[in-house]
Amino acid sequence: MSDWIIRPALEADLNAIMAIEHECFPDDAWSQDNMQFELMAHHTEYFVAVRKESVIGYAGLSKVPASDQGDVQTIAVLPTARGLGLGRALMDALLTAARRLHAREIFLEVRADNPVAQSLYFSMGFEHIDSRKNYYQPAGIDAWIMRLTLPQRRVGREPVVLGIESTCDETGIGIVRGTTLLANVISSSMDAHARFGGVVPEIAARAHLEALKPTLDKALAEANLSLAEIDAIAVANGPGLGGAVMVGVAAAKALSVATGKPVYAVNHLVGHVGVDILERGQVETPTVALLVSGGHTSLLLVRDLLDDVELLGETIDDAAGEAFDKVARVLGLKYPGGPEIDRAAATGNPNAIRFPRGLTQAKDMEKHRYDFSFSGLKTAVARWVEVAEIKAANGEGAELNIADVAASFREAVADVLVTKAVKACLDHNVPRLLLGGGVVANTRLRQLATERCAEAGIELRIPALSLCTDNGAMIAALGAQLVMAGRRPSGLSFGADSTLPVTTVQTLS
């Protein structure tokens, strides 16, 4: 594990950058003013490598919107930090930015007497296309001009992609053509989990195996396609329940070998974001995404769907959907708890009981600004119900008002979710919020998000519910984006990753 990170450069990094600039380029260092202009310019993207809070390297890219060419402006790593892979990591950051800005070609100049740097650039796909005599003064060293051609979005026929989703209790197979939805078939094992009051991983995995063939057959019939007409296969390889994910991954690989079509391993959570493509033709970025289900409660900052997804925060204990299930049990309601609580809450007073909003106090907001916690809330509800029942039994209070408890609990969950999501938008100056995950079905969550976003001037996107819950169409849609962006397939060696980070949009073998 490396002890350094790459992050976008800030104006506050200027002094540290200038110190490295002078150390690395004693003869021809840029001036402080020049560097400041570069860092702050709209057409540049600068990144720094940071170890223990000190800057140890930096790199910059220039790309104006009117051109499809970009230039590597500079790249420097402190001599004491060389050999750690920082140069490659910084270049990777630049190329990621270049792709996001839709560059087709990237150029750079490198000293003719610097074979270490040249071989790094060669290994990243750059080619030596020209030289400039006596470019570096005063030493009179030649410069090599190197160029990288970035893969382009394919023109012509849009790819037909089949997506397989099996990360939790839903077996989903969806088919898209480019950005158009052709089929979305879901087989849920929800009923089999009901008597356990929550998803049982082994039951979910067994159900996936049995649902595979019927779900595939139904999806092909719905799309009116044969397998021969599919161009690529996409599969969610995490995050999720390990044993469940494995069924989908094995299925996708075997289908790939059988049909000779490439397979793309994609991130389930990013799929929830990518699904907006099917309704709008694209995911407008940047956007904040709030993904809430029985397995996840995550806040994502998406600057680019394929290249730049950041996890702002997530639940540190129960997922929101899990809290609904558990509180439903306390109230004697059925599984899944979300719809039951929604129904019970309809006639209740949301302000009857002030249940705690997890991680919203000042001290928590420092460390857990975008994180969630629902464990304390569910305990508070359980305790409240218990006390109310004892009082009622002793004739000291009225009968338990389930509607009020349900409404107050639901209010607490919706409040904390929406408050933090809106804060994330405002903090990052992002004018968009996208909701995803099964809990989006909750009427109060939708209502509160609509109100608060309108107040804050944030555009709210809530995809159709059939696209919000786990489904194969979102996996297919994200896979199609990778195909259209010319990304290479994932190969056959990738595994299931139950804790796959959102920064890994596609897993390569």
Added chain:
Amino acid sequence: MGLVLAIDTSSGTSVAVLKDGIALAEIDVADTRSHTESIGNAIQDALDQAGIAAKSIEAVAVGRGPAPFTGLRVGIAAAIMFAEGVGAQLFGIVSLDAIARQELTANPLSNRNPAQSLLVSSDARRSEHYWALYSGLDRHGVPICSEGPAVNRPGDIEAALAERGIVPAITAVKISARAIGELFEAQAAAGVLSQDVTALYLRNPDAVEPKNLRDFGKRVSG
């Protein structure tokens, strides 16, 4: 029965391509924790080594276990989708039967004490074994299973058999996809093929139904 792809993931990842019951290629990955990673390449490599295009496979035979849950499913899921992908017929084989056939073909029971049966067992983890008892092969070479498959503690299996005066021969043969393919061929000849590919878990999921769905509330407050 022409070209057959055989898959078994009840222990490691094993894939074989057979033509008329003769193995053309077999890939074995012994690791019992990498089924998901291995299965795609194992199928591709077996086809490549056999020099066979995926499309020419006419039947897929898959081991149904019994086996620990997670790995077993990988092979069955792959078999289902491969068969669907190439339009082949799909058949299920009890993995222990394939071991029995292999052992009984090499060492027929008549060569041993005729009172013996063959006990085939495999590790089921949690100090238990999957097992089945075989009395011999029928005339097509299909093993005759007299008991099982079941899952029990090894001591209990031994004791139960001893009580009934059965002194089993025990095989050390490991499961391989080639054995699955060979048994498939024998079953085809005998006309006893099965299209049942449901996994033989033999255990219920490790989930305890809460006695009182509200227990959770009491526990946290107590």
